[in-house]
């Protein structure tokens with residue numbers, strides 16, 4: 640055990656140094672979060688490409704948690720929703736209800752082109768619209784799918800770290 644502690648002490652921190660803080664204004668509702676944001680993810684009709692990249696953003700390489708962003712299971716424990724995909728007819732009401740369940744002040748992040756403007760699914764018969772057609776969106780992250788770096792950058796705008 641002592642050997643392990645010595646090794647940890649000798650090795651020190653191995654994480655890459657953080658990239659500079661993203662530019663741009665922090666949403667007003669994020670000001671009171673104190674550098675930490677609890678996030679509930681809602682897949683409103685995604686192809687799952689955005690989910691793969693969100694998984695990477697919270698993985699050990701990009702590590703969004705070190706900037707204070709954390710995924711939670713319940714909207715009642717969340718400060719923000721991360722919405723992916725175009726909002727399908729079946730998901731419009733669940734998305735609305737999930738938004739209502741988040742205690743205020745709350746934020747919504749639209750991740751990916753589909754959540755921003757329906758992307759490649761624009762005009763499809765099963766699509767109600769973009770995320771902003773159903774709930775108010777504070778931050779948009781472009782890309783199909785967005786790179787994990789872009790997702791982490793967008794979440795850092797909420798945490799301010």
Ligand code: SF4
Nearest residue numbers: 686688751752753783
């Ligand atoms: S933005 Fe691209 S990767 Fe994300 S859900 Fe739409 S089609 Fe899939």
